[in-house]
Amino acid sequence: MKIALLQMMVTTDKETNLKRAEELVQKAAQGGADMAVLPEMFNCPYDNAFFPEYAESKGGETYLRLADMAKENAIYVVGGSIPQIKNNKIYNTSYTFDRQGNEIHDYSKTHLFDIQVDGGQAFRESDTLTPGDGMGVFQTEFGLFGLGICFDIRFQNDWELLQKQGVLVCVVPGAFNMTTGPAHWELLFRARAVDNQLFMVGVSPARDLDFSYHAYGHSLVTDPWGNVLTQLGFKEEMAIVTVDLERVASVRKQLPILTLTVVE
Numbered sequence: 001m002k003i004a005l006l007q008m009m010v011t012t013d014k015e016t017n018l019k020r021a022e023e024l025v026q027k028a029a030q031g032g033a034d035m036a037v038l039p040e041m042f043n044c045p046y047d048n049a050f051f052p053e054y055a056e057s058k059g060g061e062t063y064l065r066l067a068d069m070a071k072e073n074a075i076y077v078v079g080g081s082i083p084q085i086k087n088n089k090i091y092n093t094s095y096t097f098d099r100q101g102n103e104i105h106d107y108s109k110t111h112l113f114d115i116q117v118d119g120g121q122a123f124r125e126s127d128t129l130t131p132g133d134g135m136g137v138f139q140t141e142f143g144l145f146g147l148g149i150c151f152d153i154r155f156q157n158d159w160e161l162l163q164k165q166g167v168l169v170c171v172v173p174g175a176f177n178m179t180t181g182p183a184h185w186e187l188l189f190r191a192r193a194v195d196n197q198l199f200m201v202g203v204s205p206a207r208d209l210d211f212s213y214h215a216y217g218h219s220l221v222t223d224p225w226g227n228v229l230t231q232l233g234f235k236e237e238m239a240i241v242t243v244d245l246e247r248v249a250s251v252r253k254q255l256p257i258l259t260l261t262v263v264e
Helices: 014-030 061-073 150-154 156-164 180-196 246-254
Strands: 002-007 035-037 076-078 082-086 089-097 103-108 114-116 122-124 136-140 143-147 169-173 199-203 220-222 228-231 237-242
Touching: 002 014, 002 199, 002 220, 014 035, 014 061, 014 237, 061 076, 061 089, 103 136, 103 143, 143 156, 150 156, 150 169, 150 180, 156 180, 169 180, 180 199, 180 220, 180 228, 228 237
Parallel strands: 002 035, 035 076, 143 169, 169 199
Antiparallel strands: 002 237, 076 089, 082 089, 089 103, 114 122, 136 143, 199 220, 220 228
């Protein structure tokens, strides 16, 4: 299976962001990718001040454009995340579509990013956003996938629940910053991959110093043995990564530390 990491530069113009996403998804499909993954908050800057202004209801413009990207290119699209408005609340929500443009997953970030690092980053998503109610899985022709968003990656118990359902790959649109990114981004993806013996895919926005929040970038893929298969830099960039899903069963057989409850 081939997965495209779309580490795009996000601007303050939603239409520019959507057009760039369309271009990158098309490029990924032309490169032979089976799945394209966009970053967290790919249609607006990552900042509490922007979330209410850019928020859309489910079925809105961004949702429809994502569905078209998938259908027109016959590719799975994990739509990073966008601010979603529902019942007068705003959520950090990711939509996933199959090759026919049908929605197959809808997830809102469970663990909101509320931190205060001494001498470093401070941010409170909960000032604007409402948490979702738990991570889930979605089925593809390649097997079962899990999905979380950014800060979710720090909570191993949630990933263990996905692993017990038999997921082979977990996708994480995320926008770590220049404090936690260098310290923990790669470490956490390798740890979750080793803990759960699966592939982890992390996709960040490119870094833009003109915004108040500076994304770390470094989109990556880690394998069930904890190896980093690919890792990008700070700039806008795309990579198509081949993942051998048989590796999951092989590692789990060699190191039988997991108990799976496979959902039919």
